[in-house]
Amino acid sequence: MNQKGQEKDASPELSCLIKKIYSYMTEPKEALNTWIDEYHKGVRYGLQGKILIDEKSPFQQITLIESQRYGKGLLLDNCWMTAEYQEKSYHECLVQPALCSAKNIFKILIIGGGDGGTARECLRHKEIEHIDMVEIDARVVELSQEYLASLSGQVWNDPRLHLNIEDGMKWVANAITDSYDVVIVDGSDPNGPAKGLFNKKFFSNCKRILRPGGVFATQSESPEAFKDIHIEIIKIIREVFEFADPLYGWVPMYPSGWWSWTFASKESARYKNPISSRAKNISSTCEIWSPRWQKGAFEAIPAFIERELSK
Ligand code: SPD
Numbered sequence: 001m002n003q004k005g006q007e008k009d010a011s012p013e014l015s016c017l018i019k020k021i022y023s024y025m026t027e028p029k030e031a032l033n034t035w036i037d038e039y040h041k042g043v044r045y046g047l048q049g050k051i052l053i054d055e056k057s058p059f060q061q062i063t064l065i066e067s068q069r070y071g072k073g074l075l076l077d078n079c080w081m082t083a084e085y086q087e088k089s090y091h092e093c094l095v096q097p098a099l100c101s102a103k104n105i106f107k108i109l110i111i112g113g114g115d116g117g118t119a120r121e122c123l124r125h126k127e128i129e130h131i132d133m134v135e136i137d138a139r140v141v142e143l144s145q146e147y148l149a150s151l152s153g154q155v156w157n158d159p160r161l162h163l164n165i166e167d168g169m170k171w172v173a174n175a176i177t178d179s180y181d182v183v184i185v186d187g188s189d190p191n192g193p194a195k196g197l198f199n200k201k202f203f204s205n206c207k208r209i210l211r212p213g214g215v216f217a218t219q220s221e222s223p224e225a226f227k228d229i230h231i232e233i234i235k236i237i238r239e240v241f242e243f244a245d246p247l248y249g250w251v252p253m254y255p256s257g258w259w260s261w262t263f264a265s266k267e268s269a270r271y272k273n274p275i276s277s278r279a280k281n282i283s284s285t286c287e288i289w290s291p292r293w294q295k296g297a298f299e300a301i302p303a304f305i306e307r308e309l310s311k
Contacts, residue, residue, distance in 0.1 A: 032068045038080050040225055040255040045080065047073065047253060052147060057139040059193045064147045070253065072147050074115055076140070077192045080253045087117050087151055092289040093249045093297075094186060094217055094261050095121035096282065100274040100294070102265075103213025104181045106130065111168035111197060113186035114140035116152025119161055122184075124282050132180075134164045134171040136193050141165070169196040172205035179209050185218035190229060198233055203240040207266065215271050220246055220262040223305050225255035231308045234262055238309075243269040246305070247297045249288065272298050 037046035049067030056062070063075040071084030082090065095118055099105050106129045110118050114135040122131055135141055141163065145156060155161055164171065168187070183206045187194035196202055197218070206216050220233045223246075230246075237244040241264035251259045263271035274291040283290050 032066060036063075036065050036067070036075070038075065038078060038253075038255060043225075043255070045253055045255050045257075047083070049073075053143060055139075057137050059137045059139075060188075062137075062139055062143060064143055071150070073253075074140075074144065074148060076188045079189050081188060082115050082117060082148070082151065083253060084148065084150055086252055087115075088287040089249060090219075090251045090254075090259065091117040091121045092286055093247065093259075094118060094219055095184060096286065096289040097247060097261070097263055097271055097274070097294050098182050098184060098215040098217040099125055100279045100282075100291070101271045102182045102215040103270070104211070105278075107180050107211075108132070109172075109175070109180045109183045109209070110134070111171070111183070111185045111187060112136075112194065113184070115144040115148050116141075116155045118184060118186040119155045119158075120151070120153050122182075123155055123158055123160065124285075125278065126281070127278075128160055131161050132164060132171075133161060134166050134168045136165070136167050138165045169202055172202060172209060175205070175209040177208050178211045181211050181214050183210055183214070183216045185216075187219065189221070189226075190233075198229075198236070200236050200240060203237055203264075207240055207264075210266065212267065213270070214265065216241065216264040217271075218262055220260045222254060222256045222258050223248065223260055223302055224258050227305075230260060231305065234309060237262055237264050240264075242266050243271075245269060245272065245298055246301065247294070248300050248302070249297060 032049045034050050035046045037044040047067040049065050051065050053064040060077045065073050070086050073083030074081040105125055105127050108122055108131045110133040185197055187197040190198040221230045223230050234246050244264035246260045246262045248260050250257050274294050279291045
């Protein structure tokens with residue numbers, strides 16, 4: 001009973017919990033027991049779940065799944081891109097080292113990133129005024145908006161985000177010199193529509209459009225499963241930029257689980273040093289990234305990669 005003598009309702013949290021338990025007991029469960037795998041060099045990297053959507057866009061095969069362990073996920077051309085409950089291991093590591101170290105972060109360019117996770121990580125920073133996201137495949141965005149809304153949050157309604165369905169290579173070729181504080185490449189693997197996002201011409205344009213004090217970031221594959229491609233990407237970026245270094249982390253469902261991102265800039269290796277005032281605004285809510293993690297991860301270069309890079 002409350003003070004007015006009326007019967008008090010159960011709290012909203014409690015009634016929500018009761019509804020959940022009731023529906024769990026009464027609704028038929030569709031089995032999440034199909035294995036969905038990425039195959040690479042005789043190894044399978046898989047999740048148990050079910051396929052929700054499997055369709056061909058003009059650019060690639062797009063598959064949306066629901067898994068037992070990591071929630072809903074996305075594959076492009078049968079390669080894992082993201083999943084709800086492990087995407088932070090990828091997006092924080094791609095975005096925060098760049099956003100926390102660039103001189104300014106007013107204007108950002110994201111190439112790819114159609115699931116919205118990279119934009120969401122960027123928009124955590126209040127200083128951002130404008131993001132151009134350039135995604136080649138409109139269908140990836142549409143399906144992500146429908147199935148991976150928990151991953152992108154409110155980004156699609158944020159007036160700072162400007163979505164352009166266009167070819168990222170053309171965008172950087174046509175962009176004005178010195179026009180972005182940070183350029184982030186969140187492409188898929190270098191064998192589908194993202195192939196052109198790993199060559200010297202593309203990286204040179206990224207450097208040209210970066211403002212002084214700016215930072216460039218790209219996903220750069222696995223040092224184990226894609227060792228040769230990984231080394232090649234770093235070497236090309238080092239030919240273009242004065243400073244460039246890989247950073248290592250883990251994304252459990254990607255081939256080998258061991259992943260890398262490469263950061264570059266023109267004046268100094270500023271991407272190794274997070275600016276503490278900016279880091280302070282986000283670090284308490286990050287899952288992987290912290291200033292300490294960033295510094296350590298840049299140092300954790302495997303010996304065999306260091307040897308290869310010094311050849
Ligand atoms: N093999 C995975 C390569 C990672 C590509 N980007 C993932 C997109 C997540 N926003």
